[in-house]
Amino acid sequence: MIDLLTLVESGGCSSKLSPGDLEALLTVLPKQTDPDVLIGYDTGDDAAVYRLDGERSLILTTDFFPPVCSDPYDFGQIAAANSLSDVYAMGGTAIAALNIMMFPSRTLSLEIYREILRGGAEKATEAHCPIVGGHTIEDVVPKYGLAVTGIIETKHVTANRSVREGDIMILTKPVGTGIVVAGKKAGLASEDEYGAAVCSMKTLNASAARIMNEFDICAATDITGFGLAGHALKLARNSGIRIRFSTSCIPLLPGALRLAETGCIPCGVFKNEDYTGQSALFPEVFEYRALVLDPQTSGGLLMASPEDKAAQVIARLIDAGYPATAAIGAALPPEEGSPLLEFR
Numbered sequence: 001m002i003d004l005l006t007l008v009e010s011g012g013c014s015s016k017l018s019p020g021d022l023e024a025l026l027t028v029l030p031k032q033t034d035p036d037v038l039i040g041y042d043t044g045d046d047a048a049v050y051r052l053d054g055e056r057s058l059i060l061t062t063d064f065f066p067p068v069c070s071d072p073y074d075f076g077q078i079a080a081a082n083s084l085s086d087v088y089a090m091g092g093t094a095i096a097a098l099n100i101m102m103f104p105s106r107t108l109s110l111e112i113y114r115e116i117l118r119g120g121a122e123k124a125t126e127a128h129c130p131i132v133g134g135h136t137i138e139d140v141v142p143k144y145g146l147a148v149t150g151i152i153e154t155k156h157v158t159a160n161r162s163v164r165e166g167d168i169m170i171l172t173k174p175v176g177t178g179i180v181v182a183g184k185k186a187g188l189a190s191e192d193e194y195g196a197a198v199c200s201m202k203t204l205n206a207s208a209a210r211i212m213n214e215f216d217i218c219a220a221t222d223i224t225g226f227g228l229a230g231h232a233l234k235l236a237r238n239s240g241i242r243i244r245f246s247t248s249c250i251p252l253l254p255g256a257l258r259l260a261e262t263g264c265i266p267c268g269v270f271k272n273e274d275y276t277g278q279s280a281l282f283p284e285v286f287e288y289r290a291l292v293l294d295p296q297t298s299g300g301l302l303m304a305s306p307e308d309k310a311a312q313v314i315a316r317l318i319d320a321g322y323p324a325t326a327a328i329g330a331a332l333p334p335e336e337g338s339p340l341l342e343f344r
């Protein structure tokens with residue numbers, strides 16, 4: 001079967017528009033005034049939140065992208081896990097989804113198409129989220145993802161604006177998917193290294209969302225195309241705090257550091273650096289800087305836990321299937337002249 005990575009320059013979340021360009025583009029949209037739109041697009045949150053009644057809200061999101069791995073079935077699984085993740089990043093449960101697919105039916109066999117859809121459907125089943133419809137279009141490069149609707153008790157919404165001073169920042173998955181996939185494309189990543197990245201990208205963030213509800217965590221995001229630094233910056237800006245990271249505590253995928261050292265740097269790293277550069281003090285070692293800026297596909301949740309609960313939250317997450325979970329930083333009060341993000 002064809003290696004899907006031969007069809008793309010940079011796949012997965014690396015193919016997103018740069019965060020700065022996106023923000024400039026969004027200024028043409030009208031400001032939301034409907035009081036039931038609790039979270040719209042203006043805070044850069046993972047999904048929109050729309051109030052249904054006194055207790056519950058809907059969560060609305062969509063994500064799709066070109067291949068981020070070689071095998072079509074894996075691609076379907078990863079794209080679905082990634083689309084569902086934005087519901088989990090808001091603390092919600094996914095209730096139903098629609099397929100979104102672009103495909104070159106004249107140049108690629110329909111068997112590949114089927115494998116992508118099968119992978120997506122199995123991941124959605126694992127999430128107890130029925131796929132209830134979809135839309136397909138002819139395109140030169142295949143693309144796949146979901147539009148997902150979720151539900152949440154409104155008091156459990158984990159918004160970008162809700163990080164508090166003193167909170168401990170917890171990350172549930174290791175970083176480096178962009179670098180390892182670049183390594184795979186260049187023939188420099190081992191089968192084990194690539195396999196670990198694929199496995200991590202396929203892992204649902206569903207259990208982590210339930211644990212956030214359980215511990216009344218109020219702020220989280222998932223780490224995707226803008227990298228750990230880009231997504232952390234959205235939390236810091238919207239919450240009016242600073243975040244100091246301990247670089248050595250950030251969990252890394254096996255081989256990610258070695259591959260960064262050999263020059264496997266996706267171009268998204270530089271786009272993300274343009275966006276965060278003014279607001280962050282980066283690690284001095286170039287490879288670590290690349291890792292915190294590396295565009296992730298279907299990355300982990302970055303959540304803000306009150307300090308007194310953090311150890312318990314981490315233990316629960318490790319137990320629930322996120323063995324790399326670690327405390328990687330802390331939220332500090334704002335300070336004139338200090339960068340919003342600091343990697344020590």
Ligand code: CO
Pocket residue numbers: 045046085086089221222223224
């Ligand atoms: Co997201």
Ligand code: CO
Pocket residue numbers: 046062063086224
């Ligand atoms: Co997204």
